[in-house]
Amino acid sequence: MSKTMMTLDAGRIVSEAESEVAARYKLNDIFCQAWLSHAITAATRHGIPDIVGNKPLSADEIARAKNLDASAVYRVMRALAANGIFTEVEGRVFHHSEASRLLRSDHPNSWSGMAKMWNHPSCLQSWMHFADCLTDGRSGVEHAFGKTLYEHLGEDPAATQAFSDAMISNSQHVSKALAREFPFENYKAVIDLAGGVGTLIVAILAAQPHLRGAIYEIADLRDAATEYVQKAGLTDRAEIVVGTFIESVPENYDLYLVKNSLWNWGDDNCSKILRNVRTAIGSNIDGRFVIIEYVIDDENASWNTLYDLQILNLPGGRARTLNEYSGLLLDAGFEIERVQHVEDQTLVIAKPI
């Protein structure tokens, strides 16, 4: 009697009867994915996506151009191509796939910053302490470095640069989508709290010429934000305001945004931030506050729950459900007016009560 066979995600073929074998492969293949992520980071760090340009290159040509070991380069490229990052167009000759093209530094929505950050030494050392998070709920960063993520980054300008490059690469594409899809025409002045170097504000102001805007950030990002706004030619409409939203939030804006930053904080600090936004909006009943965040949905999607683990491990915060945000907003004097989805972001639009 012939066996019914099934193909697993990583290309292994097993008999359907061998479910324990399949489970073992599943576990092992998860650990292999970590090595794949290191291969992506290594290729990106060596600038390989930038030199595989409009024509395919052999592993030997890549190695010569970058002064690397040809055999190691071939093995990395073969593994990447086998997993959809680059394609092997003929024996030992590689060209871009859509995913590898995104790793080019000159791609308009380049993902190279994220590829470098996820395996940055600061992250790797923190993951080495991830098990310690379970003992006391503190972040892997705190266990590894004895300080919070932003205290740690504040002492290491190169790490700050790597993290803010990553935020640009994570935010570029979705910021343009947000600028198109949110009704900014109803507002005059918008401030992005913890706005990084200004990826979102620049995208919004470029698409909405009637608006003025501001980035509210800690002092460590002042210079990078100033340069980013200057490069975009928006200094006449965008300002950089330095401060900490745990203590206060600037007044006189009618739209307050906070993107992918509330989840960096535990509930106590998150509540302080929300109350500070509410104070800043004051009696302006037309003012709105928009939380743009990775919100855990009712199905506990795999990617969302994994993002939550890196948020536990790095900044020591938490990803939240809509209900959890609703409770925190209510305590701070807001109610949810509506919810909108743009790409993988949930927009929680809150009005003062």
Ligand SMILES: C[S@@+](CC[C@H](N)C(=O)[O-])C[C@H]1O[C@@H](n2cnc3c(N)ncnc32)[C@H](O)[C@@H]1O
């Ligand atoms: C995960 S990044 C998100 C950046 C940006 N909003 C984005 O979506 O690309 C979190 C940001 O919070 C900023 N931040 C950290 N502590 C802060 C504080 N106390 N007040 C204001 N911003 C802060 C960091 O500098 C960093 O740019």
